[in-house]
Amino acid sequence: MPPPSSGGVIVEILNILAGDDLAALGRTSPAYLHLLAEAMSHGFADRARWYGDPEFRPVPIDRLTSPAYGSMLRQRIVPDVTLPQDRYGTAPDAGTTHLSVIDGQGWPSRAPRPSTPRSAPCWSPVRPASSSTTRWTTSPPRPECRTASA
Secondary structure, eight states, X not given: OOTTSSHHHXXXXXXXXXXXXXXXXXXXXXHHHHHHHHXXXXXXXXXXXXXXXXXXXXXXXXXXTOHHHHHHHHTTOOTTOOOOGGGSOOOOOOOOOBOOOOXXXXXXXXXXXXXXXXXXXXOEEEOOTXXXXXXXESOOXXXXXXXXXX
């Protein structure tokens, strides 16, 4: 799957794990879970850093999905040690935005509702009683943020 999907991330994670006998570790063992978590940390850090629309930014998908790159990342994984966050890679985080739009039927699953990662600024829809238009405020419905007022 081409960027910006996460298909390449799965390939990267599998390449990181390719040299390990995962079955011998046992899928619920601490060693297996640690290895899987570390491989996923590297893969998703690369997604945050590199993935986007290839028509607007270069995405080194061949390098990210190469077995050699996966092997290099595997060498960074230390048993029983979680690396500092910057060792997985860093990327500026402007947040992820998701927006669904409803049709005339008004199905809740099609209602406008943005979503952002927990680390990004919060957004919440507000529909003033006197308007049929929804405006957005930076106060989300989550407990750690204030409730929006119309």
